[in-house]
Amino acid sequence: MHTKVADLLSSKDYNNDVTAKGWVRTKRGNKNINFIALNDGSTIHNIQIVVELANFNEELFKQITTGSCLCVTGTLVQSQGQGQSVEMQAKTIEVYGTADAETFPLQKKGHTMEFLREIAHLRPRTNTFGAVLRLRHHMAFAIHKYFNDKGFFYVHTPIITGSDAEGAGELFRVTTLDMKNLPKTPEGAIDYKEDFFGKETKLTVSGQLEGELTALALGLIYTFGPTFRAENSNTPRHLAEFWMIEPEMAFYDITDNMDLAEDMLKYLIQYALDNAPADLQFLNDMYDKELLARLKSVTEKPFTRLNYTEAVEILVKNNAKFEFKVEWGIDLQKEHENYLVEHFKGPVILTNYPRDIKAFYMKQNDDGKTVRAMDVLFPWIGEIIGGSQREENYDKLYARMNEMHIPEKDLWWYLETRKFGTCPHAGFGLGFERLMLFVTGMTNIRDVIPFPRTPKNAEF
Ligand code: ATP
Ligand code: MN
Numbered sequence: 001m002h003t004k005v006a007d008l009l010s011s012k013d014y015n016n017d018v019t020a021k022g023w024v025r026t027k028r029g030n031k032n033i034n035f036i037a038l039n040d041g042s043t044i045h046n047i048q049i050v051v052e053l054a055n056f057n058e059e060l061f062k063q064i065t066t067g068s069c070l071c072v073t074g075t076l077v078q079s080q081g082q083g084q085s086v087e088m089q090a091k092t093i094e095v096y097g098t099a100d101a102e103t104f105p106l107q108k109k110g111h112t113m114e115f116l117r118e119i120a121h122l123r124p125r126t127n128t129f130g131a132v133l134r135l136r137h138h139m140a141f142a143i144h145k146y147f148n149d150k151g152f153f154y155v156h157t158p159i160i161t162g163s164d165a166e167g168a169g170e171l172f173r174v175t176t177l178d179m180k181n182l183p184k185t186p187e188g189a190i191d192y193k194e195d196f197f198g199k200e201t202k203l204t205v206s207g208q209l210e211g212e213l214t215a216l217a218l219g220l221i222y223t224f225g226p227t228f229r230a231e232n233s234n235t236p237r238h239l240a241e242f243w244m245i246e247p248e249m250a251f252y253d254i255t256d257n258m259d260l261a262e263d264m265l266k267y268l269i270q271y272a273l274d275n276a277p278a279d280l281q282f283l284n285d286m287y288d289k290e291l292l293a294r295l296k297s298v299t300e301k302p303f304t305r306l307n308y309t310e311a312v313e314i315l316v317k318n319n320a321k322f323e324f325k326v327e328w329g330i331d332l333q334k335e336h337e338n339y340l341v342e343h344f345k346g347p348v349i350l351t352n353y354p355r356d357i358k359a360f361y362m363k364q365n366d367d368g369k370t371v372r373a374m375d376v377l378f379p380w381i382g383e384i385i386g387g388s389q390r391e392e393n394y395d396k397l398y399a400r401m402n403e404m405h406i407p408e409k410d411l412w413w414y415l416e417t418r419k420f421g422t423c424p425h426a427g428f429g430l431g432f433e434r435l436m437l438f439v440t441g442m443t444n445i446r447d448v449i450p451f452p453r454t455p456k457n458a459e460f
Contacts, residue, residue: 017073018074024069055227072088132440138275150220165260209361209414223248253389257374295439315359332350341382364400389425390426398415
């Protein structure tokens with residue numbers, strides 16, 4: 001049985017034999033003694049293997065290069081050198097897999113992020129992506145823990161949908177029809193009755209609508225699953241396939257909704273600080289010297305809350321600074337969101353947006369112009385959460401759907417929840433990768449998901 005490097009490094013079991021397995025990060029030394037830095041992904045840190053060359057077959061030892069995979073047995077000793085507490089004195093080394101030094105792409109340090117995306121099959125073996133992937137795990141786990149501890153139930157909403165839920169972006173089709181020989185109706189349209197589900201189907205852009213159905217039965221629920229948007233935007237903040245966390249709460253109003261969003265984000269960031277200090281320290285030192293300070297500051301002070309209308313008043317005064325000029329009614333751009341978070345020196349929750357730029361299901365305010373929407377804006381990221389109190393009044397919801405040409409035949413079941421035992425309720429969507437951008441300090445969303453899906457890119 002081997003021991004994980006993370007456990008070896010914290011072990012005090014000196015002078016006993018242990019086995020380590022992992023990949024060679026570096027090998028250096030002289031003709032008598034060599035030092036191999038071995039990493040197995042369990043931690044950002046490597047274990048140092050000390051090899052006295054006289055004890056080893058020269059041919060075997062030559063096979064050990066950066067990237068090769070080893071099984072090493074040896075004695076765990078207190079380290080003589082600086083920077084590590086323990087090291088291993090190698091007794092036997094088995095080479096599981098060599099890595100040809102001519103062609104192995106991860107030879108040197110300091111590859112560009114763009115280059116690493118081209119070798120996404122190997123980039124998990126870099127320090128950076130090891131750190132990002134471990135943090136991604138911690139955050140996913142913390143999300144489940146947070147909601148479970150609060151009595152929320154995890155609900156699985158469908159990936160394949162028969163309705164364009166909220167017009168939240170272009171959808172991907174799901175079909176088994178023969179593209180070269182599409183069945184047609186007498187009018188010449190594609191006959192989806194012939195398709196697998198007997199109707200037109202797409203990949204979901206959000207689990208919210210089905211989430212609402214279950215919240216109106218279980219009270220507090222959340223979803224955490226993949227969502228898909230065929231937005232051809234190619235920005236550093238948009239993926240075609242991303243993960244979304246969507247809590248939905250019966251009997252919550254917009255203020256309860258904001259309180260939950262703020263509490264959850266602070267919890268998650270604190271969880272990362274508490275549970276992944278080494279990975280965060282690495283990212284802080286390598287990429288972004290302000291990362292740790294920024295994370296701490298978000299956990300410490302209350303988020304600023306203000307109305308869209310108040311935000312517009314601030315922005316309009318600074319219109320000279322913006323590429324897109326601000327006036328009441330516009331959808332805010334990244335530059336405006338950035339201005340607001342800088343102005344207030346921290347996260348901002350904006351509420352009561354114009355109804356014409358928001359989805360049909362948001363609760364309409366009495367002014368007839370705004371809806372009870374809330375977006376959470378974060379430093380660096382811009383929008384990290386979008387949510388709202390939902391319209392629970394059947395007549396108002398029905399009228400809004402008509403105005404927005406949303407076919408009743410697609411969403412009759414959603415409307416029925418407002419007919420049978422409706423209640424005030426609210427929810428929001430947190431983009432998991434936007435959270436990961438903030439937590440890791442990475443600047444491109446392609447670098448916080450193992451295998452990104454973006455326009456013209458679905459390799460790996
Ligand atoms: P944006 O204006 O940034 O495109 P949106 O208004 O389309 O966002 P929502 O429909 O409210 O976003 O989705 C909820 C959350 O999902 C967003 O706040 C964001 O965190 C995340 N999100 C939305 N689209 C994407 C995407 N293409 N890739 C990654 N995350 C996304
Ligand atoms: Mn969008």
